[in-house]
Amino acid sequence: MKNGSLTQQTYIAPEVLGAYAALKRSAEISRQMAFLTGTDVIIVKDGRILRESGAESYDLRAERPTSNVHPLPRPVR
Structure with a gap:
């Protein structure tokens, strides 16, 4: 067999x-938490x-791809 003939x-x-899917979900939740608490995201x-x-990292008005992560409620102060 030649090396070029193998697929x-x-x-x-x-x-x-x-x-990978779990990392994407956790990144989305981290961005939401940073937005709600006013902290930075690295x-x-x-x-x-x-x-x-x-x-900057998470804008509620921005179009997001569909996922099973739902927006977190804003805390009432």
Whole structure:
């Protein structure tokens, strides 16, 4: 067999896919909490560490992809 004749197939374990989905959900909840409490969010974008304010990171008016994360209620003061 030649090396060029073999096809490479990629398999991603279901556990890895589940962990990725859980990370996306937790990031969304963290952005909501930062928005509600007025704290900053630290993110990595393009290999750089950035600090975003909670209002920049999560805007309730922005269009979000559908997910199973529901907006948190604003605390009454």
